Amino acid sequence: MAGGEIRLGVIGMGRRNMASTLTLLPREPGLRYRITAACASRVQDIEQTARSFAVPWWTDDYRALARRPDVDVVCVFSPDHLHFEHCREALRQGKHVVCTKPMVTGLADARELVALVRSRKVKFLVGQTMRFDRQFLAARKHLDDGDLGTPIALESHYVHDMRPVFKATPWRRAVPQDLMFGGCVHCIDVLRALGGEIESVHAVANRGGLQAEFTDNRPGQIRVVLDGRAGQEPDVTSFEPERDLSACGHGATVIRHMRHFQECLDTGNEPSPGVLDGAKSVAVGVAAWESIRTGRSVQPAEVD
């Protein structure tokens, strides 16, 4: 694999889910990825999907995929509650892993994956791709350049109209996502990426007030504004929304994310966010649920 082709086996391959963005990779200059195997639970669907993406081998048995010698990296895009067993199987087979968020939804599972990655000496990248969105990269640069000084407060919002997502991934209705890990984990990861480790969590939650559409869903301009500096005009970085052919519109971000992973495979550096990042985000989510239940501040559990 060093310097050569990086062969991907994709668990949870669908024509319209996030896994489909991986099919953009072989066309990207400098990337050496090729999808050699695909897996999904419904065999008829996976055959059709694999053929449409020219993937040469497909299965409905994730263990068979993980065993294949022509797979270097297992990419897990299955429903959230299956991430653990799919990642564990891949790691047991000595494969590198890319796992879409959330890494897992429980502390014990998170700890086991951390231990497995270390013992197998493989690379593990968590698909918290927002770190690789241009607006967060721009914010990161402002922080790294010292434009804000030492950050003392961070705020992260995530608002998502999920209806199109439910259509593309109907499992979310059959096995409803845990909101903390399915949604809030985006904010948790961004806060961790920009602000550092989270020492305590205080959370409240609400259920189901939103009934009607209120977003116009039209693409808008994205702006990163560095404001408030004494005597200086605001520094505004504007982006037009990235357009690509991927089903979820995240293709360009996924390409940056996977370019980072390729660099880690080539250099031996640890991916970021890695398995420990994923585990720590899970610990924050678990602490948040406990805080919601108890009304107390909760320290995230150790996962290292």
Next chain:
Amino acid sequence: MAARRPLRIGLAGIAALYWPVCIAEGVGARRDAKLTSYAALGVSPSVIRDHLGMLPEEFARRYGLTGYDSVEDMLRAEDLDAVALCTRHTEHADWVQRIAPQGKNIFIAKTFTTTMADADRICAAEKRHGIRVAVGPSARHLPWFMAAKRCVDAGRIGTPFSMHVAHHHGTIDVFDTADFYRDPREGGPELSLGWYLVDLVLHFMQRPVTGVSATYGTFTTPGSPFMDCGKMTFRLEGGAMASCDMYFCNRFEFPGWEMEIVGEKGAILVRQSLGDPSGTKVTLATAAGRRDLPLPARGPHWELFWIDDFNASRAPSLSTDHAREVTRICLAARDSARASARRK
């Protein structure tokens, strides 16, 4: 019909950094009110200078006021309609109890009180003596929040169920080291900045707060006895939620106010801008799209709105019962931050 005379106001207490000058300047620009006098309340000229930035004589000369030592002397000599209290926060209830029997309306410059017992004393004195007590200022009278409230009241976003508001302020360094504001017994930013935010939550959400969680930290003012960055989260009746950020730590120009309020039919986003040439924006987002709302041309002066209320002989737009509730919530937030636990 004879024109109504301007509301005659006297200041009780001038040993304060902001309010005496704010009221003197603000009233001086109005025709419907006149600041006639002040009572120093036994505070020495040197202490007044430390707080006010000038000696009482200079203050009197600059604004054309008659100075008295005691509030009783001022009330006897001046034909006042209202007294504006600019004393230590811990003394507000005592002064209300002394002034209320004279039948004068009273404005209390926030912080309202630092204890619930004091709040109860003020509410009781107001009712017993049939006067009106106003508390302020209130950010609800700022044009961008007025525009947002008008939109909420018109039902454009449906029933609000979530709200976030942030207020960016300077630092405690504006207060002289001898200023009473630095005395933790006077409540600090937990009550003085919390006042604005909790008032806005109650104003916009129109539901009682049933639970409070708060986290406070001190970052840019290590010598401060107070937090300089605070986050409060509220559970409201019916399951609605609100959160507030208060920054008492900014040493740079920064938008003073931000808010988002979400209902089942839409959302309103407010961003006050000081430096961005695009200006302050109040944006309504609904199924029909996004549009910026016009700001009202004028409304009540956000710091002197109580003059309108007193002149119109109507109940103040911020009542003492409301101020009591705001204080209760701010105190619960402080308690929550200390205990790292939610408070009712």
